Amino acid sequence: MQRINRLLMGSWGPLLAGGIIGALAALLVKLGNPGNMGICVACFTRDIAGGFGLHRAGVVQYLRPELAGFILGSFLSAFLTGEFKPRSGSSPLLRFFLGFFAMVGALVFLGCPWRAYLRLSGGDWTALYGIAGLTVGILIGIAFLWKGFSLGRSISNKVWGGYVFPALAVALLVLLVMAPQFGRDATGNPTGPIFFSASGPGAMHASILISLGVGLLVGWLGQKTRFCTVGSLRDLLMLREGHLFWGVIAFVVAAFGVNFALGQFNPGFENQPVAHTNELWNFLGMVLSGLAFTLAGGCPGRQFIMSGEGDGDSAIFILGMLVGAGFAHNFMLASSPAGPGPYGPQATVVGLIFCLAVGLLMREKLD
Amino acid sequence: MSEYKVVDARGLSCPQPVLEAKKALETVSGDETVQILVDTVTSRENVLRFGTSKGWKGSWKEGKSGEFEILFTK
Numbered sequence: 001m002q003r004i005n006r007l008l009m010g011s012w013g014p015l016l017a018g019g020i021i022g023a024l025a026a027l028l029v030k031l032g033n034p035g036n037m038g039i040c041v042a043c044f045t046r047d048i049a050g051g052f053g054l055h056r057a058g059v060v061q062y063l064r065p066e067l068a069g070f071i072l073g074s075f076l077s078a079f080l081t082g083e084f085k086p087r088s089g090s091s092p093l094l095r096f097f098l099g100f101f102a103m104v105g106a107l108v109f110l111g112c113p114w115r116a117y118l119r120l121s122g123g124d125w126t127a128l129y130g131i132a133g134l135t136v137g138i139l140i141g142i143a144f145l146w147k148g149f150s151l152g153r154s155i156s157n158k159v160w161g162g163y164v165f166p167a168l169a170v171a172l173l174v175l176l177v178m179a180p181q182f183g184r185d186a187t188g189n190p191t192g193p194i195f196f197s198a199s200g201p202g203a204m205h206a207s208i209l210i211s212l213g214v215g216l217l218v219g220w221l222g223q224k225t226r227f228c229t230v231g232s233l234r235d236l237l238m239l240r241e242g243h244l245f246w247g248v249i250a251f252v253v254a255a256f257g258v259n260f261a262l263g264q265f266n267p268g269f270e271n272q273p274v275a276h277t278n279e280l281w282n283f284l285g286m287v288l289s290g291l292a293f294t295l296a297g298g299c300p301g302r303q304f305i306m307s308g309e310g311d312g313d314s315a316i317f318i319l320g321m322l323v324g325a326g327f328a329h330n331f332m333l334a335s336s337p338a339g340p341g342p343y344g345p346q347a348t349v350v351g352l353i354f355c356l357a358v359g360l361l362m363r364e365k366l367d
Numbered sequence: 368m369s370e371y372k373v374v375d376a377r378g379l380s381c382p383q384p385v386l387e388a389k390k391a392l393e394t395v396s397g398d399e400t401v402q403i404l405v406d407t408v409t410s411r412e413n414v415l416r417f418g419t420s421k422g423w424k425g426s427w428k429e430g431k432s433g434e435f436e437i438l439f440t441k
Contacts, residue, residue, distance in 0.1 A: 009412065083408050085433060090380060145386065153378030156406070156432065226409055231381060239385060239417065297380035313380070 005081060005224055013225035014232075014247025020221060022254035024214050025118055028066075030262050031206035035273025036122040038255075039066060039218070041300035042103055042112035042289075043274075045318070046325035046334075047202050048172070053192050054326035057334070059200025063176040065208050067304060068169040069215015074223040074308030075166040076216075083223070086162030088312025091151035094358055095296055095313050099320025100327070101351035102292035102300065107325065107334035108285030108344045109133070110275055112300045113229035113293070116286065117248060119275060121255035123267035126275050129282035135233060136283075137290020142238045144295065144359035151295070151362055154313055162310030165318075169308075176208065201274055222305040227251075230290065230299035274337065281340040281348070288351045295359055370399040376414070377406040377434060384410040385417045392421060392439060401439040404430070411435045 008016065025038030037043055043060075050061030078084040106112045109130045111119060116134060119127035141149075175194055183192035197203040205211065221227065225247065232244035259265040269277055276282070293299050296317050298306065303321075306314035328334040333347040374391045376384035384405050391401050401423075405411050414437055415425045423439040430436050 011416075082433075085407060087378070087406070090378065145382065150383055151380065154380075155378055226412075228381075234382060238382065239389070241417065241420070243416075297382075 008221065008224035011243050014227050014244050015250045017221040017225040017227045018247035018250035019254040021218050021227065022118075022121065022251035023258045024218070025114075026121065026255040026258035026262065026264065028206050028211070028214060029259075029264055031210055032204055033206055033211075034201040034204045035264075036119045036124055037111070037115060037201065037274060038118060039214075040111050040115035040118070041067065041070075041304060042106035042321065042325075043110075043115060043201070045103065045300070045321045046107060046328070049322050049325035050197070050202060050329070051176075051195055053195050054322065055329035056195075057329040058195075058202075059197050060202040060329070061195040061197045062202045062205055063172055063194065063196075064205070065173060065176060065212040066215035066218070068172045068176075069212045069217075070219040070222070070301065070304040071165055071169040071308040073216035073219020074305040075169075075219070077220040077223040078309040084162060084310050086157040086159055086310035086312065087154045088157055088161065088316070089152075090154040090313045091362065092313060092316045094151060094362070095317045096320035096323075097354060098292045098296045098358065099303070099317035100324035101354055102289050102296070102317075103321040103324030104328050104333055104344075104347050104351050105285045105288030105290075105292065106300075107328045108340060108348050109282050109289065110335050112289065113286075114299070114301055117229065117252050118255055119272065121252045121265075122259050122272075123265045124272035124275055125267065125269050126272060126277055126279075126282055129279045130286040133283040133286030134230075134290040137287040137292075138230060138233045138294050139237065140287070140291050140356075141294025141359065142234060145238065148363045149295065149359055150364040151313075152364060154311070157310075157312060161312060165307045165315045173212070218301075219305060219308060222301060223309060226302070228298050228302040230293040231302065234294055276335050276337055276339045278335075278339050281335065281345060284348050284352075285335070285344070288348050288355065291355045291359070292351070295355060370395070372399055372401045374401065374403045376410060377404050379410070381409070381413070385413050388414045388417055388439075392418060392423060397441045403437040403439070404434060405437065406434045408435075411437060
């Protein structure tokens with residue numbers, strides 16, 4: 001085990017992890033998850049928001065066990081190797097809203113960076129607009145980083161603070177299994193407080209144990225290798241440092257290979273699963289997301305992994321994503337396969353203004 | 368006499384510890400020692416990878432309360 005961990009922490013780690021995670025993501029589609037959405041950190045967070053009734057979009061409600069697995073896998077991995085380190089205090093409120101707007105951007109595009117690459121690996125060419133947007137968002141973030149952007153330092157916390165998110169992950173699994181229905185609708189039928197979609201993407205899922213198992217594995221791999229779909233481009237473009245980037249290449253190639261082998265590769269622009277063809281808002285949604293993730297230091301998958309390691313600032317970012325998902329559906333910001341939501345474009349512009357202001361104003365002179 | 372430069376990158380998110388290390392390593396002359404303080408294994412590995420890729424010899428030791436001191440010499 002120690003030897004495997006050392007291998008994962010070396011230069012080849014992200015490549016190995018990317019390959020395994022990409023293959024598993026494509027396999028999860030075969031096992032029941034929505035098309036090109038074997039793992040989508042933003043979509044799954046949105047489904048969880050729906051599962052808790054934070055929005056009532058009936059087709060996207062499910063407590064996705066993969067994400068609980070991310071947190072718990074990372075927690076166990078970090079805990080067992082002495083890397084569990086509770087910390088927080090780096091501009092938590094700004095991180096909350098970076099998470100909020102990262103989610104708004106992701107739901108205008110219909111996917112986080114993980115899903116952008118998975119859509120590509122399934123032959124959904126509209127993902128190219130999203131990946132172009134992601135790249136531009138990261139480049140804007142890099143410009144701010146060169147100018148001294150910083151959300152400030154976090155400080156070490158008491159160890160108990162770091163257990164909150166792993167405990168919440170356990171609670172999510174308990175609620176998933178128990179699925180309490182003690183609410184009553186107007187006609188007296190049981191409803192809520194936990195909601196599961198009866199149709200649509202939210203009703204498509206692999207079995208709980210498989211989803212949780214994959215999540216735990218991804219949590220461990222991500223914790224050890226620091227696999228990050230935003231850090232990969234950032235480090236490549238900013239520091240000419242490619243080892244994370246190879247992880248994303250392996251992720252796309254492995255997902256493509258499994259998609260192809262399973263007959264899930266359907267090249268084209270039209271009629272792709274849970275995607276729309278509006279070039280501009282595919283692009284700008286991801287500019288917003290890419291910028292927000294870069295300012296917060298990592299992609300949504302990485303934020304989940306870090307929250308398991310005890311990073312309270314990442315946990316706050318995730319809570320921002322969760323609330324952002326609720327607002328995105330309640331305020332009709334989220335896109336659908338028919339195209340952008342009625343207020344998605346305006347919300348994207350507001351989000352971009354917020355992120356640009358954060359990038360410009362949060363500059364720190366470090367000695 | 369050789370000089371000694373200290374950079375405190377504790378508590379900073381990615382990629383700031385590497386950027387601080389980059390700034391420090393670019394502003395010192397060859398006979399100086401650069402010490403970089405970080406507080407996560409991720410930052411330690413990232414900073415060491417960056418420094419050694421730029422031709423510095425890197426070593427680290429664990430300080431008090433789980434922090435790490437990285438030393439770069441030419």
